[in-house]
Amino acid sequence: MSEVEPHLTAWHDLATRALEDNFYLSPDFISAVLRRYVTKNRALIVFVYRIDDQVESLVAVASFSLRRSNWRMPLPVLCGMISPHGFLSHPLVDRQDASAALQALNEWLLRPEHPWRLIFFYGISETSPFFPRLQAELTRQKVRFLSKPMFLRPMLHRHENFNAYLAALSSARRKNFRRRWQQLQAAGSVEVILHQNLARSVRLADDFMQLERLGWKGMRGTALACKSADADFFRDLVNSNAATNRLFFVELKLNGRSIAMTANFLCGQTLFAFKIAYDPQFQIYSPGILAEIQTVKLFHETAGLVKGEGGATGNSYLRSYWRDMTQMQGLYIATPHRRSQVYLLFLSAVWRIKNIFRQITHRSSKLFCANVCFDNFYSLNETALACCQLT
The missing domain is CATH 3.40.630.30 (Gcn5-related N-acetyltransferase (GNAT))
Structure with missing residues (x-):
């Protein structure tokens, strides 16, 4: 917490200028998470400042946790911080400087000297103004990434x-x-x-x-x-x-x-x-x-x-009373390392093949057993990432 405290005032100010409201990345929320849940050296908070005429202005904050490689996930992963009570893991960025802030953040995160080989954000709403901005910036920087629908979340609009x-x-x-x-x-x-x-x-x-x-x-x-x-x-x-x-x-x-x-x-x-x-x-x-x-x-x-954020999956009772649903996406970002690039290509191929088999099984019940076996065979590497982020 001592390293974060000098940035708290600027962080509170950024929250009022953010591209999107995100309570789960507010300084009060993250400070409570760091005090009560995060063990030493497992959290990474990144602050991006713009300097104009020697005046510093905070334009982005991102919180992460580093997951070591294991038998389920062969690559060390830097994932958007997911606490027991936090449900939106993507960065907080200034609405006026979003593109420049994301460019600077991505350039730092993708430096080859860092120990992580994959970056993962869990639970980004596809209707979020942040999502297309990040995708556009990754595309411009020629960074390989994959997005995948994760679950539906109840929302409330006025x-x-x-x-x-x-x-x-x-x-x-x-x-x-x-x-x-x-x-x-x-x-x-x-x-x-x-x-x-x-x-x-x-x-x-x-x-x-x-x-x-x-x-x-x-x-x-x-x-x-x-x-x-x-x-x-x-x-x-x-x-x-x-x-x-x-x-x-x-x-x-x-x-x-x-x-x-x-x-x-x-x-x-x-x-x-x-x-x-x-x-x-x-x-x-x-x-x-x-x-x-x-x-x-x-x-x-x-x-x-203007709106309410449900903070739950589509299976929650809240779905019956907060009727506006939004699709939540998981975003996988490759680093410059070869293993990272290959792994994302592998995931992409697995998802395509699984989708083809699902389409086939809808047309012919004779292939049902084959699809189940295929699903079980290929599900390990796909689902392990989500598991290692949430445990």
């Missing part, structure tokens, strides 16, 4: 108003929401509280974790409070963002008792969904879903917010 949002839901979901909401109101006094700082509760982080631990995550040992590193990380994140009113925690209370809460953070014009918690004692009312829909309502009532 409707004309909350009623327009409800109208876009399926009739079954609208009816279920209204029925559960009426049942909850009939059970007692209902209160919806928006926390954007710690004014109403200095223990907001612990209140959320206590509520989360009551549910199935607590039973499975995956709740934030179950591990000290997770709990400390969450407290750091809440406290640092509360100081600038960038919390968006929505708490649902029944007769003064908290029964559900969503934890979200603001970055620019974007709401980043983070966690949800509810008390299973009140599950008859679907309190988690009610809190989520109340979050959407407050999102539409808050001026300046």
Whole structure:
């Protein structure tokens, strides 16, 4: 952290000028990750400065972790930093100097003296303004790269108003929401509280974790409070963002008792969904879903917010209520080393052959068994990269 601290002020300023809102590369988020999760010498933070008339201006920040080669992945990989709670790994770049910043960043990353032989970014939205800029710059620099669809992510775009949002839901979901909401109101006094700082509760982080631990995550040992590193990380994140009113925690209370809460953070014009918690004692009312829909309502009532980033895969329950989906891409970038170039050619060939076999199996069920065997044979090197990034 001591090496990063001199850059924090410029980093905060860059976040307001960024090409794209990215809470997962905000200085508060990365600082919490470095304090609680990253072991020494496994993280790399790259700062790119523009110098005009001896005045320095930060134009790009990229965070990485280095994965050593192993039997699953024969090349050492520099991957966009993926923490247990971070879901967007691509760099933060100045919207006015994006091309120049990416050029400088790429030139440094691709120097042959570096120990890594492949660069991998996990989870770049294909609708992101960053994605085509990076591809264009790599093409201009004649750098070999491959992109591959990874998964779908729920997104929320602003409707004309909350009623327009409800109208876009399926009739079954609208009816279920209204029925559960009426049942909850009939059970007692209902209160919806928006926390954007710690004014109403200095223990907001612990209140959320206590509520989360009551549910199935607590039973499975995956709740934030179950591990000290997770709990400390969450407290750091809440406290640092509360100081600038960038919390968006929505708490649902029944007769003064908290029964559900969503934890979200603001970055620019974007709401980043983070966690949800509810008390299973009140599950008859679907309190988690009610809190989520109340979050959407407050999102539409808050001026300046344009979209919501789901921070989850398409299999999440959020998909039913955040209906705008975006395709997330994985981007593989070769370094100048021959092994890196050959490996990317190999991956490209494997993907093409697999696609051909998939097309054939759609036409003829007779080839089904052959396709399964082929898939299993070639899946090792393709899937191992994603596995080594996420473990």
